[in-house]
Amino acid sequence: MKIQQRINYQQYPNKFSFGSCARFYTTTNGDEFGTNSWLFRDDIEWKRLAKYEKNHFCNINRVNIIQFASSDGSEAYTQIISLLENYPNKNSDKFFPIKAYDIDEEIVNAARSGLINTSLVDRMSLQINSEDYSKYFTETNKILNIKEDITLQNKKTLKATNLLKNRVHFERADMYNILAELNDNSDTILLCRNILGYFEDNKVEKFVKIVSNKLKQGSMFIIGQHDTSNTFIDRYLLENKFMKIFEHVYQKL
Ligand SMILES: C[S@@+](CC[C@H](N)C(=O)[O-])C[C@H]1O[C@@H](n2cnc3c(N)ncnc32)[C@H](O)[C@@H]1O
Numbered sequence: 001m002k003i004q005q006r007i008n009y010q011q012y013p014n015k016f017s018f019g020s021c022a023r024f025y026t027t028t029n030g031d032e033f034g035t036n037s038w039l040f041r042d043d044i045e046w047k048r049l050a051k052y053e054k055n056h057f058c059n060i061n062r063v064n065i066i067q068f069a070s071s072d073g074s075e076a077y078t079q080i081i082s083l084l085e086n087y088p089n090k091n092s093d094k095f096f097p098i099k100a101y102d103i104d105e106e107i108v109n110a111a112r113s114g115l116i117n118t119s120l121v122d123r124m125s126l127q128i129n130s131e132d133y134s135k136y137f138t139e140t141n142k143i144l145n146i147k148e149d150i151t152l153q154n155k156k157t158l159k160a161t162n163l164l165k166n167r168v169h170f171e172r173a174d175m176y177n178i179l180a181e182l183n184d185n186s187d188t189i190l191l192c193r194n195i196l197g198y199f200e201d202n203k204v205e206k207f208v209k210i211v212s213n214k215l216k217q218g219s220m221f222i223i224g225q226h227d228t229s230n231t232f233i234d235r236y237l238l239e240n241k242f243m244k245i246f247e248h249v250y251q252k253l
Contacts, residue, residue, distance in 0.1 A: 035072070035107050038121065041074070043225035054087045065191070066191070073110075073111035077164050111170040115157050115159055116158055135161065138159050140159040192223060204236060212252070
């Protein structure tokens, strides 16, 4: 699947309220996507998730965190900070590096730069969710330009420190290809958030079936509010051997 053309964002004035980064495009399949993402997106209880991940995988030496639709990196940074803040000893190393994939080359290059454009909400979330956020981000005069990003106004660019950068690899890839190659050993946390909500329901159901075949008992699958609001994904997951742990967080039975 290739990105075909950029969409005129002015057609979509009400599609989201805020985000570190946001623009829209269509693929050759005719699917339309937004790239919007932001730190500590509040459709997940991040602290609760980190604690669950820690306890659930306590007897596993290496946990494979895979993130589809990783956008500008906000979500990977959120997951890393949550684990480090709530699981401060060395044992959290077993979760890293996160493998983060997005199909959009420009957004992957932005993520690789370590720069993110932050709103006031991003920076407040950082303060609330970490003891000292200068460990994770430094202020910079560099400007991160993402073509057609409609939220750039009044944004402050922050640079991720090595504490974050060394814990995630960003790569351009289609999530279908990565999923096809996945060999799970009951040690996977698969985040696929706020992307399936853009798909038609039959595609979502097929995707859930593939994920269900790939993930073994105990592995986790994590989605987002955009997915549950726009599709029957919750039902498909429950019909395909997943149990719900808490909102948007599922575990393979
Ligand atoms: C709305 S963003 C979601 C970002 C983040 N997961 C979050 O929840 O904040 C959707 C992202 O999915 C990416 N995407 C769309 N189709 C994809 C595919 N087939 N494989 C990987 N990424 C894809 C888009 O480029 C975009 O950056």
